[in-house]
Amino acid sequence: MGCGRVGASMASQLDRMGHSVAIIDRNSDAFRRLPADFNGRKVKGIGFDRDALEQAGIDEAYAFAAVSNGDNSNIIAARVARELFGVEHVVARIYDPTRADVYERLGIPTVATVRQTAEHMMRHVLPGGTAREFMDPSGAAGLVQPDISPAWVGTTVGSLEERLEVRVAWISRGSGVVIPQAGTIIQEHDRLHLAATTQQLPAMQRALSRPPAQEV
Template sequence: MSNVIVVGCGRVGSQLANMLSDNGSNVCVIDRSADAFANLGRNFNGSTLQGVGFDEDTLVKAGVDDCDVVAAVTQLDNTNLMVAEVASRLFGVPHVIARLYNPDHERAYMQLGIDYVCGTSLVAEDVFSKVVSGHGAHIDTFGEFEVLRFSLDLSSREGKRTIRVGELERDHDIRIIAFERGDGSASSIPNKESVLYQGDSVLACVRHELIPMFSKYIQE
């Protein structure tokens, strides 16, 4: 289970927070306005904190010292940039993601090495995919694909502790590149008949937008 701080509780932030909460993450949402938390709805299982997202004391209260991911998704690029800088440089949060409104600022984000999502639609889904791919030991991004290394979780298969590579690839439109047995006894480049077991270490190429559906196979 991961600990995530979401800064900004507008349309994008509230949607993202609910998606992460439903996915089993511990989520704390920060916003300047307490009224904004009404966007989360009654089924939100996380916590909320009124305050400024780049304020050190506020982040500490939100649990930044134990945090796996900070997502800065306010409507202000400068605020998101400051949150990202404080979270990564002062607190050493391993994965920081910022929303970017103005594409003219993209160069600055890239030079600072900040992971970001740029756009006006599907932003919550894009950030969610980045967070989930981080859980799966994200290795690299190639256009619309993410390369992930993760331990295989087959608990959703109702007692079935194995799955063929061809079945996994067909049902989820992914490509398994390589795997290693959970006990380290063997590794292989698979074919479609290769069998994967619970706990095997898997290297896979997954379409960015399909990661939320595939995340049930990623052992956290």
């Protein structure tokens, strides 16, 4: 739902991957954002309206993404898709981070655009920070990408995990991804994605900002 920049991009990518896609928008001009070779269904209507959803094939949908520019519309559409039509995989884009937390606790996955964008921007403005890529709805744990001192280059993943009591989920290396083993060596320019509890984050970032020998 929503054929803005995000919705059009998602629909186009899914279409190119061979998935059956339908996109809903109340403004037919929005469909101009889609490529000329888009094979999916275009439905003009309100994204939480039952008729529009049925025209889009909601009864057969594997997943539903609500990415319009309105928080209320997105959350209503997500709830209708999940609760009325039984779509298992549902996500809503939410601008208000407080409301996003509430809906996460209700079991509706959300992407809090403002909060996540702000965190990534702050990380570039203030080096030595930690970008939170995913947080458990309870807030107890998450997946983060911290800044790491160059002094950690040459250290094994197993040594880092043992020192900090965290888990390295994967490493972004160049344009690729490495699923690490205990003996994987951390290289220059690696970006580590760590799973840790919220309580661990301050001590973890302090430790990673200094050489391993100074970590206490």
